[in-house]
Amino acid sequence: MARTGSSGRSAGVDPGLLWSAPAPRPRRGRPPAYDRATITEAAVAIGDAEGLAAVTMRAVAARVGAGTMSLYSYVPNKETLLELMIDRVSAEHGLPAEPSGDWRADLRRLAWEQRAMMRRHPWLPAALPARQTFGPNTLAVVEHVLAVLAPTRLDGRAKLETFSLLTGFVAGHVAYELAQQRALEAAGRSGGELHDVQARFLRSAVAGGDYPQLAEALATSAADPDPDAVFGRLLDRMINGLTAGA
Known part of the structure; x- marks a missing residue:
């Protein structure tokens, strides 16, 4: 207390x-x-x-x-x-009894569950930075992640940091998603409408040649307005970066 x-x-x-x-x-x-x-x-x-x-x-x-x-x-x-x-x-994490043996897949599953949980409880991303202790349900999640990462070459500190950074990534991304959702609702726009407006603006901005790197990036990649696809891509990059050398 x-x-x-x-x-x-x-x-x-x-x-x-x-x-x-x-x-x-x-x-x-x-x-x-x-x-x-x-x-x-x-x-x-x-x-x-x-x-x-x-x-x-x-x-x-x-x-x-x-x-x-x-x-x-x-x-x-x-x-x-x-x-x-x-x-x-x-306690809402749907943790399996045992890790699957594919630790990257298990980390992805956990992150997707965290995202769903934080969207059900939109206050959670803002609350997590103020947390001072781990309760029994949170400790069960930590124990699961450590079991998932047991086959890797990461030491104990790196495993705990992986859990912390992964949770922080999910919380930050969900906070962004929720803020965007509130902004869209306030403006009376859909996600597709905002994407089209942004795309037109960026094409106009790079047309004059002032932003050659941005122009190249836009020319070689198509923007993806699907929030699940965006989260999945970023999550894969996050996990690969966190566990490099594992």
């Missing part, structure tokens, strides 16, 4: 208290109709519908039908709630 320093400000989340200690319960009164899991589910639902900024202790309390102050018996602050939310959705 989160610690509080002498200044009254949070001193961060203590993973031992958060994940190892039993979930707290009020000492007095009637047993409540909610628990830490219910609170976490409510926070995830709010984040999915309204974004991370909307996840406040007041909003979560209203959703579970509790007084705001009573929630602090279970979750002392939003930092801790964020850790619980991230670990809760990490």
